[in-house]
Amino acid sequence: LCWDAPGEEGQYNFAFIVEEWRNGVLIGEITRDMQIIVLDQPNRRPLIQPLAELCVEAGSLINQTITATDPDGHRVIISGFGGPFNTGPDGQTLPQAQQLVPPAFARLINGGLVQNQPAQATFSWQTNCNQLRDEPYDITLKVTDVPPRPIAGLVSFQTLRIRLIGPAVQGLTARPTAQASRRAVLLNWQAYTCGAQGTQLIVYRKEGCTPDNIPPCTTGAPPGYVEVARLPQTATTYTDTAALRRGIGYAYRIVARYPGANGGFSVASTQQCLELPLLVPVITQVTVDSTGSSTTRPAGQITVRWSRPLGLQPGDLGGPYQYRLLRAEGLNGTSFTPVATINT
Template sequence: MRKFLFIFIFLFNIILQTFATHNRAGEITYRHISELTYEITIVTYCYTISAADRGSLEIDWGDNTSSVIYRVEKVSLPDNYVKNTYVGLHTYSGTGIFQIVMIDFNRNPPILLNEPIDKAAINEIFIHNPSAYDPDGDSLSYELTTCLGANGEEIENYSLPETSNSFYVDAVTGDLIWDTPIEVGIYNVAILIKEWRFGVPIGSIVRDMQIEVYETKNHPPEIRDIKEICVEAGDLIKFEVFAKDIDNQSITLRATGGVFQLNDESVEYFEEVQGIAEVRDTFRWLTNCSHVRSNFYQVTFKATDNDPGIKLSDIENVMIKVIAPAPKNLIIEGKNNSIEIEWDKSICDKAIGYKIYRRYGFYGFVGDSCENGVPEYTDYELIKTVNGLENTDFIDNNDGNGLIQGYLYCYMITAFFQDGAESYASEEICTELVRGIPLITNVSIRNTSKTRGSIYMAWSKSKEFDTLQYPGPYDYIIKRSEGIWGGNLQEIAINDGINDTIFIDTMLNTKDYPYSYSIEFYNKKTNERPRTLIGIPQIASSVYLKINSRDNENWLKMEKNVPWLNEKYFVYMEKENGDFDSISFTDSIIFVDKNLPNGKEFCYKVKSFGHYQLENIIDPIENFSQINCGTPIDTFPPCPPELDVYSFCDTLYNFYFIQ
C-alpha cells in the first residue's frame, strides 16, 4: 500500500498584508526529494526602502516543529523592489496533511501611557484617556466594547453605565467621556483600541478598567482648550498649558504622549508641575525631518486636583502634525509637445520619492498650515509618482502621447514617505508649450444641409518652431472625420504656404453628423530633406446640437471636442421670418427651453463662446452649431378618473332582465 504526504499551503499573501509592510507579495512552493523529505522554497518580493532586510526566515512546518531557512538569492528589481529566495529541507515523521506557514511580523503594539485610576463624581463630566502611543506611527481608533469575565469570555447581559446624557469614546482622540454619572458605584468598561496601517486593521488591544463613582462636593479642574497644531519640520512648537480649579485646591499638571518617547531630546521635558488654584507650564518641541509622519502626534495633558477626599481630573488632547517642507526651486521649460520639470532634492532624507500634479490654468493655491499634499478641490491631477529621493526631474509628455497646444500647464510637486505622508505642496509654476504647431480656432457650421452643408475652418499661423531644423517651405494638410473624436481622419485638402490658415469644407451632411478636423503642419520635401511633420496636431470638432422634446419643453445638449475652453453657449431660435434671434445663454452644455406649446416645431442653433489660456490668440473663439428642431409633446399619461360609488341601502330592488 502506498503512503502519501499531503501538504496544505497557507495563503501567504494574507500574512504579508497583515503583518509586514516591507513584504509586498510572495509564495511558498515545494518539491519532493525522497520518501518523506521535501524541499520548500519561499519567494518574497520586498520594498527596499524599508529598513527590514531578512537574510533568513523562520518557517512552521505544520508538524509542531519549526526551523530557520536561509536566503539563497537576492535579485534587484525596478522601482525599489527586490526578489528574495529562501530554500530549506524538511523530513516529516509520517504521512498526513500539514500546513506550512511563514509569518514575517513587522509591528509593535500600541503602548498605553496613562494609568486607569481616575475617579468620577456624580453630576460631573468624567474623562479618561489611555494616551495610547504606537511606536510604528500606525493609526489608532477607539471604540467601546463588551467587558470580559472568567476565561476571557464576554460578560453576559453586559450594559454600559447609566448616564444623564451620554457615555461614549471619541474614535480619534480616545477620550472616554461619561456625561454624567448619576449613581454611586463601581463600573466596568472596556475600550477597544485598533491599530491601522494603510487603511487595513493589523491588530488591537483592550483597556478593561473600573471606574469608581463617588458623591462629593469637589469639582474637577479645567484645562484651557488648545487647538490642533501643524508645523513644517524644523519649526519650534511652543505653547502654554493652563489649568484652574474653582475650588482653589492644589493642581498637578502632567503630560503624556508619543513625543516623549522619541529619545532624541527634541522635546523639552514637560515636568510635573503644581500650583494652587492655577497652574501653567510651557510645552516646547524643536521638530526635525525624523518626526515627519502621516498621522498626528497626540499629547495628552492631565490636570488633577489634590482634594483630600476624592481627587478629580480633566483631560486636554493636543493633536500635532509635523509636515515635510515643500520641494524647492521648481524649474519648468516648455517644448513643442512636452514640458521638462526639475526641482531640488527634499531636505528630508526619509522621503522616498515625489508626486507630480498638473492642472490646466493657474489656480493660486495657498494652503493652511495643516494642508499638506495637493487637495482635490484645486482640480490638480496626480500625473506621476517618481520613486527615489535623488530623482528630481521629469518630462511630462502625456505618457508618450504628447501634450496638446493651447493650454497653460501648471504644476505642483510634493515629497512622499514610506508611511504615506506627503510634504507641503511646492509653489505653483506654469508654462505653455512652444507654439510650433497651428492652433485650431474655428470649426463653425456655415450651412445646415444633408448634402450641401459647409463648415468654416481657421487656425493660428505656426510660429516659434525651430526654423533651423525646419527651414521650409511649408504647407498644411487638413484631415476630417465624422463624429467629434476624430476616429477616422482622412486627408481632404492641402493649404500651401505658412500664411494660408483658412479652409471652407463643403458638400457635407451637417444636419445629421458632427465633423472633427486636424491640421498637420509640414516642412515640405526638398532635395536635401524628406517631408517632415512638425509637432503633434490637435483635433477639434464642430458643436453638434441634440434636442430631446418633452412636455412643453425642448432639452438642448451641446456635444463637442475642442482644445480650447468654452465658457458659454448662446441659444438662438428661428423666428417666423426665418431669421434667428438670441433667446438665452448658458454656461452648461444643457439648456432647457420651457413653457412651449405642445405640437409646434421650434428650431435652434447655438454659438459657443470660448478662449485659449494663451496670449496673442484670437479671443473670443466663437463657433456655430448646425440648426436642429424639436416639437414638444405631451409624454405624460392622463390621470385616472375618480370613481365615486354609492349604495342605496334604504331601498332594495330586484332587477330582472326581460328578453
C-alpha cells in the first residue's frame, strides 16, 4: 500500500484480504484492517538505503549491512521481520511446532536499538540445504525515527529479497566405455548431500560441446539439453547407452531436483564433453612380403598390423579379448574366412 501524500489530516482505515494457497488450491483467507493517522507536523520520514537482491548458495553465511538515515538528524531504530527470523508478532521465538523455516534462524544484529544516524544493523543468517525452496525469502526491514516530543515518529520500509539456491553436483567425469551390445558413456561424480529426502539427480545430455553462457544465479539445465535419466540422490555413477553415435560430441550436466511443489532445482554441474571413439581395431598396414602359389614352396606371405581399439579400457566388457583375422580373395572379395585367432 503506497499513499503519497495525504492531503488532509485525519484517521483513515484500510481493509485487505490475506489468502492462503497450497499446491495451487485456496485453503483459507482472513480479513485484516489497518489504521493510518495523518498529522500535520514538521517531521520527515527516515530512509533505509536501497538493498539489492541477494542470491546465495545454501550453506553460505549471509552478513548484510543495513544502513538508515534521517533527513532531520533524529535518532533511528532499525527492526526486521520475516520467516527466517522465526519470531512471532511479540518478537519471541516460535516453538518448534510453529517454525516458519528450519533452523538455523536469522538475526538482526543491533536491531531494535536507538542509534544516532547514520545507523547500521547487520542481517545475519547461516543458511543450509534444509531451507531450499524455489521461491525467494522476503525480509521486511523497518526504520523508525525518534524525534523530540510531541512530534510523532515516522517509519519507512525496505524489502531484502534473498534467493537461496542449491549447490551444483561436484566432480562430474565422463569417459567412453562399451557394453556387449551397444556404445556407452560412463559418468561418475561425488556423492551429493544437499537436499531433503526425495531429492533426485537428473542427468542431461546435448549433442556438441559448445560452451554454455549461463547467467549468475541460474538453476536447472541450460537450453539445449535433454533429460536422459533420473536417479536417487545416493547415486554416484550412471552409464548412458541411449542412441549414442560415433563421431558425435556429447556434453553432460547433472542437476539436483528437490522434493515438494516448491522444491526447485540446483545449479547445473560443470559441463563434461567427449567424443565417442572407435571401439574397434583399425588395420594400419597390409604388406605383401612375398608371393607364391598353392603349388609352389615357399607359399606367399603377407604381414598385417593393426592398432588396438581406442578408448577400450581393461575393465570394459569383462574380458578376456580376442582378435580374429579374416581374409577374402580379390580386391573386391566379400567371402571372408578366418585365418588367425589371437587371444589377449
